Amino acid sequence: xxxxxxxxxxxxxxxxxxxxxxxxxxxxxxxxxxxxxxxxxxxxxxxxxxxxxxxxxxxxxxxxxxxxxxxxxxxxxxxxxxxxxxxxxxxxxxxxxxxxxxxxxxxxxxxxxxxxxxxxxxxxxxxxxxxxxxxxxxxxxxxxxxxxxxxxxxxxxxxxxxxxxxxxxxxxxxxxxxxxxxxxxxxxxxxxxxxxxxxxxxxxxxxxxxxxxxxxxxxxxxxxxxxxxxxxxxxxxxxxxxxxxxxxxxxxxxxxxxxxxxxxxxxxxxxxxxxxxxxxxxxxxxxxxxxxxxxxxxxxxxxxxxxxxxxxxxxxxxxxxxxxxxxxxxxxxxxxxxxxxxxx
Numbered sequence: 001x002x003x004x005x006x007x008x009x010x011x012x013x014x015x016x017x018x019x020x021x022x023x024x025x026x027x028x029x030x031x032x033x034x035x036x037x038x039x040x041x042x043x044x045x046x047x048x049x050x051x052x053x054x055x056x057x058x059x060x061x062x063x064x065x066x067x068x069x070x071x072x073x074x075x076x077x078x079x080x081x082x083x084x085x086x087x088x089x090x091x092x093x094x095x096x097x098x099x100x101x102x103x104x105x106x107x108x109x110x111x112x113x114x115x116x117x118x119x120x121x122x123x124x125x126x127x128x129x130x131x132x133x134x135x136x137x138x139x140x141x142x143x144x145x146x147x148x149x150x151x152x153x154x155x156x157x158x159x160x161x162x163x164x165x166x167x168x169x170x171x172x173x174x175x176x177x178x179x180x181x182x183x184x185x186x187x188x189x190x191x192x193x194x195x196x197x198x199x200x201x202x203x204x205x206x207x208x209x210x211x212x213x214x215x216x217x218x219x220x221x222x223x224x225x226x227x228x229x230x231x232x233x234x235x236x237x238x239x240x241x242x243x244x245x246x247x248x249x250x251x252x253x254x255x256x257x258x259x260x261x262x263x264x265x266x267x268x269x270x271x272x273x274x275x276x277x278x279x280x281x282x283x284x285x286x287x288x289x290x291x292x293x294x295x296x297x298x299x300x301x302x303x304x305x306x307x308x309x310x311x312x313x314x315x316x317x318x319x320x321x322x323x324x325x326x327x328x329x330x331x332x333x334x335x336x337x338x339x340x341x342x343x344x
Contacts, residue, residue, distance in 0.1 A: 056120030060276045064129040065159065067107040072130075075103045081131075081161060081177075082168045088135035089176050095136075104130055108138040123144075124153035124192075129163045131177035134198070139180050146187055152193035155216075160197060175199065178221075187234055188212055195220055204233045214239040221246040228253045242267065274298060281305070282334070288324045296334050306330035 065072055076084075084104065091100035111127065125146055133139050139156065146154055161177055168174045182202040186193065188209055194216040212234050220240075222230070225249060231237065237258050243265040246253075250270040256264060259276040263283040271293035275281065279298045285307040287294075306327040323329070 004248065032134070055118050057118075058123040059125070060114070060118065060122065061126040061223050062111050062114075062128070064104070064107045064111065064127075064133065066105065067110055068103055071103045072107060082173055084132050085135045085168070085173050085177050088132040091172070092135065092137045104132045105136070108133050108136065111142060112138070112145070115142065118149065122151050124150050125156075126149050128157045128159060130159050134158055134178055134180055135173075135176040137180070140182065143186050144183065147189045151190060155188050155194040155196075157194075157196035158198055184233070187215070187230060194218070202230065204229050206233060210235045212237055216241040216243070217245050218243045219245065222248070222287045228255055232256075241265070271295075283307070284325075284330050286324070287330075291323060291325065291329060291333070294325065294330070294333050301334075304331065304334050306334075 018160075021151070023239045036302045040219075041054075084102070087100050087102060087283045088104070091097065093107065095099060108129075111129075115125070127139075127142060129139060141225040143154070143156070158178060178197070179199040179201070184202050187202070188211060191211055192214040193212060196218040197220070210233070213236060215234065215237060222245070231240075231254065234256070235258055237256060239261045240254065240256070240259055241263040242252065242254075243263075247266065249267060252264065252267060252269050252272045255275045257277045259279050262274060262276065262279055263274065263285070264274075264287060265283075265285040266287070268288040270290065272287065272289050273295045275297040277298075278300055280300055281303040282296065282298065282301060283305040308324070308327050325333075
């Protein structure tokens, strides 16, 4: 290649680099936020121009297991879940004691550090984490930091674990793997919140700012405070999804004047009561409940969607006298409401 051709190639390469680097931070942030978390952070080594770009991305997504994947998988394979949870519980009491640090702690600290380092407006954050981060209370710490960042949308999920093969005999240790003490501000400071695979304690507070519009609870067991108590304080809530949840009173009671959309999915309860004056759309998907104990009080209901998981239907028809309701059952129960509303 001649000297002139080499210069031409070099100029083209520089122009291509300059073209990308000339994009505004907001646009580049929107592009790199589509990458997996570790790839996003790696962009910081490309050049000084890219060094802090990831800190301006509007969306953050973390998967704790993937952050130090090989180290964490090796650690999990060569240790007992009970021992890891016990260490995490000790770290909750003494968070600065390095004696209780392990590779899972390192991954948790990376999540904390990256939330702290983010400097641009943060619209959403998704976190999938290991059970040890429940026992150590890291989950609650992340939620508090996201509240400080005034994040709009938060989705947080605990990875499931095998208790039987984890060597867990102590009930407190088992509970620590899934239980979090949620500050009630979590239900008021975010506009969109999704919680998956938890038990939680919380104390409703009437003094919190109420901004929550959409709440999704998936595989959640509510303890100490009833679901009704929590809903009564979420005065701005418009969209609610309850999926595969466990209620201690064996009753799902949804009472809210602000709700406009409700979805109830994969539930097995004794009784379901929905009392929502302004609800317009209700979706019911695969529920086991006594026919006479499915009650909807929804004077403004316009759309009713009823589904049935046929795989469940093929395996389970009755449980303790409760029937897996078919779509026809649900329409028969609720159809009168729709006819009444359409007549006005």
